[in-house]
Amino acid sequence: MARYLIGRGLQLVLVFVGVTLLIYLAVFTLPGDPIGNLAGHQQLAPDTLAAIRHQYHLDEPFWQQYGRYLGGVVQGDFGTDFYGESVLDLMADRWPVTLQLASMAWAFEIVFGVGFGIIAALRRRKLGDHTILLMSVGLISIPAFVAAFAAQLLLGVKAGIFPIAGNQEGWPMSYLLPAAVLGAVGAAAVTRLTRSSMIQALQADFIRTAIAKDLPWFRVVVRHALRNALIPVLTFVALDLGYLLASTVVVEGVFNLPGIGQLLFTSIRQQQGSVVVGVATVLVLVFLLLNLLVDIGYGLLDPRIRVV
Structure with a gap:
């Protein structure tokens, strides 16, 4: 049974990394400038835009951004939106x-x-x-x-x-x-x-x-x-x-x-990439957890499944 659980766990880890990578890539490669949209119709100074992008690590290469996000998820940190509010707090409400x-x-x-x-x-x-x-x-x-x-x-x-x-x-x-x-x-x-x-x-x-x-x-x-x-x-x-x-x-x-x-819907419209990725990540985790529970139940009910 332990071998069966380890195998299923490793599969879910690979699925989680692959799915979150695709979500992160899809969200952060969309056209538009979410930082520029924060000021509405007003134009922010180039130095201000650069400082905000650096604060949210948007000036880093994609792989470095994704690695930083994945490390935060492992520690229970899903980041903040562009107004400084924690994504976890937004979801908790x-x-x-x-x-x-x-x-x-x-x-x-x-x-x-x-x-x-x-x-x-x-x-x-x-x-x-x-x-x-x-x-x-x-x-x-x-x-x-x-x-x-x-x-x-x-x-x-x-x-x-x-x-x-x-x-x-x-x-x-x-x-x-x-x-x-x-x-x-x-x-x-x-x-x-x-x-x-x-x-x-x-x-x-x-x-x-x-x-x-x-x-x-x-x-x-x-x-x-x-x-x-x-x-x-x-x-x-x-x-x-x-x-x-x-x-x-x-x-x-x-x-x-x-x-x-509704949070996901409004975040997509406002190009709040960190919120979109955070919500999608939690949904992926819930789905994978349910999948694991079903696999464990199958393994307990029918020992033949453990060798598949």
Whole structure:
């Protein structure tokens, strides 16, 4: 097991370095002058511009900048923005909103995805199955920003059921509609995955044996079929939590929620490269940690995976 964990850990370190390098390269090679934009329409003196660039190490070669940033991350320092505020402090103020939104979307994805997937499997090739599959395909096909604007207009502005923006009404009312939009695509994917896994489990020999023993149908479905069918589903939803955290950029922007996604969105517009890279790095770390936990769970559940 130790060899398995070391191998997975080394893979994640390489992935982390490669991904953060690409993010850092993409952000700091964008056109424009973020230091020059700090003064707005006024022109800063060349000496002042040079001093600010030197303060933030923007006059150094790219590899030296990236090495300095990576060393800071190892020590828990994600740098500061161009106004001198710590990136960690900026994220700390925003994480509670994003975590509330992502956790509610995750719960929405699990409850509705697994529930509708079970119904579709039990009603295979019937009207209920076809309806659920059609709805899942439709949800997957709709871009997130289109679904967000449509839900905001129909259920917020016209129907007046949910708040249309901000988090003034607190949890859970301010988060219900954006969480449903955020978790809709994942719920559709979980529905289809649960359906296929349940159909495969219901056709297994142990299910036929349980039916032959005249066990109650509810017990056959829940205790035997569902327990085996949920293994790939649990893997998907565990990793999808990282995607949900990263996908909050669009939803928080549309619903004006002051979370990590909105911070990333505004930082991109203001060319705050250190904030963009810092937020992206934290999201990468969360995703890699979830991936490692799933790998450890697989290794514990099935020893054969440890030798792969």
